[in-house]
Amino acid sequence: MKDEKVKTIDVIxxxxxxxxxxxxxxxxxxxxxxxxLKSLEPEAKTIPQIAEETELPADVVTFYLMTLxxxxxxxxxxxxxxxEYFFYKLKK
Amino acid sequence: xxxxxxxxxxxxxxxxxxxxxxxAINLANLDYKVILVEKDLSLGGKMIxxxxxxxxxxxxxxxxxxxxxxxxxxxNITIYTYSEVKxxxxxxxxxxxxxxxxxxxxxxxxxxxxCQECEDKCPVVVKDQYQxxxxxxxxxxxxxxxxxxxxxxxxxxxCILCGICExxxxxxxxxxxxxxxxxxxxxxxVIIATGFELFDPTQILRYGFGKxxxxxxxxxxxRQLVPTRPYNSVLRxxxxxxxxxxxxxxxxxxxxxxxxxxxxSQICCMYSVKQAQLLxxxxxxxxxxxxxxxxxxxxxxxxxxxxxxxxxxxxxxKGKVAKVTEKENGNLILRYENIENGKITEVEHDxxxxxxxxxxxxxxxxxxxxxxxxxxxxxxxxQTDELVCPPQTNIEGVYVAxxxxxxxxxxxxxxxAGAASACSANYIRN
Numbered sequence: 052m053k054d055e056k057v058k059t060i061d062v063i064x065x066x067x068x069x070x071x072x073x074x075x076x077x078x079x080x081x082x083x084x085x086x087x088l089k090s091l092e093p094e095a096k097t098i099p100q101i102a103e104e105t106e107l108p109a110d111v112v113t114f115y116l117m118t119l120x121x122x123x124x125x126x127x128x129x130x131x132x133x134x135e136y137f138f139y140k141l142k143k
Numbered sequence: 144x145x146x147x148x149x150x151x152x153x154x155x156x157x158x159x160x161x162x163x164x165x166x167a168i169n170l171a172n173l174d175y176k177v178i179l180v181e182k183d184l185s186l187g188g189k190m191i192x193x194x195x196x197x198x199x200x201x202x203x204x205x206x207x208x209x210x211x212x213x214x215x216x217x218x219n220i221t222i223y224t225y226s227e228v229k230x231x232x233x234x235x236x237x238x239x240x241x242x243x244x245x246x247x248x249x250x251x252x253x254x255x256x257x258c259q260e261c262e263d264k265c266p267v268v269v270k271d272q273y274q275x276x277x278x279x280x281x282x283x284x285x286x287x288x289x290x291x292x293x294x295x296x297x298x299x300x301x302c303i304l305c306g307i308c309e310x311x312x313x314x315x316x317x318x319x320x321x322x323x324x325x326x327x328x329x330x331x332x333v334i335i336a337t338g339f340e341l342f343d344p345t346q347i348l349r350y351g352f353g354k355x356x357x358x359x360x361x362x363x364x365x366r367q368l369v370p371t372r373p374y375n376s377v378l379r380x381x382x383x384x385x386x387x388x389x390x391x392x393x394x395x396x397x398x399x400x401x402x403x404x405x406x407x408s409q410i411c412c413m414y415s416v417k418q419a420q421l422l423x424x425x426x427x428x429x430x431x432x433x434x435x436x437x438x439x440x441x442x443x444x445x446x447x448x449x450x451x452x453x454x455x456x457x458x459x460x461k462g463k464v465a466k467v468t469e470k471e472n473g474n475l476i477l478r479y480e481n482i483e484n485g486k487i488t489e490v491e492h493d494x495x496x497x498x499x500x501x502x503x504x505x506x507x508x509x510x511x512x513x514x515x516x517x518x519x520x521x522x523x524x525x526q527t528d529e530l531v532c533p534p535q536t537n538i539e540g541v542y543v544a545x546x547x548x549x550x551x552x553x554x555x556x557x558x559x560a561g562a563a564s565a566c567s568a569n570y571i572r573n
Contacts, residue, residue, distance in 0.1 A: 060306035063249075063319035069303050073267075077303055080268045080279075098383035109382040109473075110356040116383075117374055118268055118279035127375040134428075135384050137375060 083107060083115045088124065088141065095128045095140035144244075149327040152178040152221065154567050155241065156334045157228055157510065160188020161207060161553060162545025162560040163336035164214040169564035171219035175571065178328065179214065180243060181224045182506075185290035186211045188338055192273065192287070194368040196553055197417040198448035204289055204369070211291045224292060228328070231511045233538055237331040237571060241510075247321035249297035250283075254316035257285055257293035261308035261317065269301045271373070275363045277380060278373035283308045283317075288371050332540045332567045335510070335524055336560065339501040339546040342396030342404065350392065350497060355469040356381035358495045361391075361414060368421050377425050379494050381473045386494035387428055390477055391415045392464045393435035397500030406521055408500035409550040412439045415498045416449050419457040432458040432492070434479055442552065462488070467495060501550045514538055523549045534563035542566050 086105040090096060098116060102109040116139060119125045128138035156167045159181030167179045185191070191211070193203035214220055223245055231241040261283045271280035273287045282302045285295050297308070297317070309317040344352040344360060352358045357379045367377045379386055393415060397408040412435070419431040438459065440449040453459065461482040468476045474493045481488045503522040510516070517525040517537040524543040528535045534542035544563035545556035 059317065059319040060304060060309050063299075064304055067299070067304075073301055073303060076269065076301070077267055081266075102382070110380055113378075113380055113383050114277075114279065115268075117277070120375070121278055121373070122263065122281075130385070137378075137383065137385075 080115070083111065084119065087112065087116055087119065091125065091139065091141050095138035097131060097136035097138055099136065101139075145322055145324045147324055147326045149329060150178065150221075150243070151329045152176045153330065153571055154178070154332045154334060155180065155228065155231075155239070155328065155330040156336060157507075158188070158336035158338055158545075158547070159183070159186035159211075159214070159222070159224065160336060160338045160545065160556075161190045161210065162338070162547075162556045162563075163188070163334070164210050165557050165560035166334045166336060166544045166564040166567070167214055167220050168210070168217060169561060170568060171217045173568055174219065175568065177220045178243075178330065179220055179222050180226050180228050181222070182227050184225050184248075184286045184294075184296050185292070186214060186222070186224065187289075187291065190553060191289065192362070192365065192369075194365055194421060195417060197413045198442075198444040200417070200420070208289055208291070215291055225296065228510055231333060232513045233540065237540060239330050239333055239540065241328040241330070241333075243326040243328050245324045245326065247299075247323055248294065249299060249317065249319050249321050250295050251316045251318050252292065252294045254314045255294045256314060256316075257295065258313065259285055259295065260311050260313060261295060264307050264311045266305065266307065267301055267303055269298065274366050274373040275360065277363055277366060331571045332542070333538075334534075334542050334544050334560075334563050334567055335507055335516075335536070335547045336544040336563075337504045337507040337510075337547050339550065340504050342402070342499040342502055344395055344497045344499055346402050347395065349466045350395065350464070350495075351467045351469065351475075352497060355467065355475060355495075357386075357469070357473050357475055357493065358467060358497065361411070361418065361496055361498045364418055364422075364496045365414075368418065368425065377422065379473065384473070384493070385426065387426065388430045388492045389422060389432070389494045389496060390475070390490070390492040391419065391431070391433040391435075391496045391498055392467075392477075393433060393498045394463070395497040395499045396502075398436070399500075404500055404502060404521075406550070407439060409439070410552050411498040411500055413442070413445055413448065413552070415496075416440075416452045416457070418496070420452050420455055423455050423457070430456075430458070432460060432490070434460050434462055434464050434477065436463055436482075437461070442554075501546065504547065507547050511538070511541075516541065519549075521549070523547065532562075532566055534559065534566045540567075540570050542570075 153175040265281035267282035268279040542563040544560040
C-alpha cells in the first residue's frame, strides 16, 4: 500500500515541472540558512551581529532567522544590556 | 476537471468569516440545510487572525474558534473550504443554480491528522501569507495553528516536487493525483458574506511601505501582538530591534480620493487605539503616537476606550502625514502639518504602523451570471432596501451579510448576518 501511494509524486511530475524561479528561491534559502546557522555555531548573536558577519541585509536575516526559529532550529536567548536586541542561539 | 453529481441545499452561504458562520448557524438552527463555501483553507475569515477586539479587549481567537467549531460540527451545515462558487443563476423563484469548484489540496482531508510531520521535513520556505510575510512557511503547511479544518495543504506553485512529504506522512494522506472538482449546486437562497479586502499601502509611495522595512501595516502589527506571533516579541522587521517610539498613520487608504477610496473605513481609528494600548502592555517603556485627521469613536464604549488610551499615555497628533523617510539606522522621519498650530513638523520614530483601510471585495460581483448583482457607488454589494430590509440585494432571494455591503466592525457584521439569515429564512418559507 505504501509503495503504491509513493507513486503519486511521479504522477504530478509528469504533468508539471518546477519553475526556474522556485529552484532559485530554494537555493537562496539553503544558502542563507547555512550562513545563519554557521554564524550561530560558536555563540549566541543578535540579528545585527549575524548580518555583519554574514554580510546579509539585516531584514533578510530577520526573516530567515525567525523562520528557523519557528521550525525549531533556533531559540531566543537573553536581551542585550541596552534592552534593544535579543540574542539567538542554536537549539540543542 | 472532474465532475460530480448535483448537490441540493436550502441556502448557499458564500464566505466562512464571522458573518458567514453566523448566518449559516442561524439558518441551520432553524433546520434549514446550508452549504457554506470558503475560498481560503480555513474558516474564521480575518477575525481569527486578530489579537483582541475593541473596545472590550476580549481575545479575538477565543470568540472566533468556538463559532468556527460550532459551524463545522453542525449537522445541518456542509462545508467546503478551499473552494469557490461561480455561475450563480436564478432559474425561478426559490431556485438558484451554481457551480462549486473544489480546488486540490493534494492531501486527503479525511486521512490527514494535522500532525505536521510533512511540514517539519519539507525543505522549501516561502513567505507566510497568514503572518503577513513577516516570517516564512513551508510548501506543505497547516495554514495557522488554530486553522479549522486542521489539515495541511500543498502549495503546488512553490513545491519542488521532492516527494519527501509523501514519504514521511504516517497516514498516507498526501495525494498528488488530486485535481479540481466541479460540483453542480441547486439552492433556494444565497447569502453573500465575502468580506472585505485590505488596502494595499504600496499605492502610497510617499509612506515607503515595502521599501522601508520598519514601515508595517496594522495587520502585521496585529500578528505581532497575538500569542502565535511570528517573532519572539514585538520587533522591527528590519533588524529585530525592540521598538520604543512607535507611530501610527491613520486613514492610509481611506477618506482619500487620490487612491479611489473616499469613505471612512470605520474600524481603523479604534483598532489603532486598541493596538496602542496593547503595545503599551507589551512594551511598557515605549511611546506610541497616533497621527490622524480626527478620531471617529462613534460606537458604544468607543469614546471611553479612546479616553482610556490617552490616560495610558498614547499621544494623538492632528495632522495628515505627508511623507516618511528613512535614516541609515532604520529610524523613520515623519513630515506632517500640525493642524493645531499650522506648522510643518518632522518627528523621528523607530517603527511606523500604517492603519490601512478596507476595500470592497471585487470577487463578490463576479459570482453571479444572471441576473447580475448590483453594487453601490463604492463597489460594495448594493442594499436595495436599506431602511426596511438591509440585507436585501437587487436579486430576490439573495442577501448580503457583513462587510460585503460596506465597512463595519465585528458586532455590526454579526448583527448584519443575523438579519441576512432571518430574511433568507423568510424568503424560503414564504
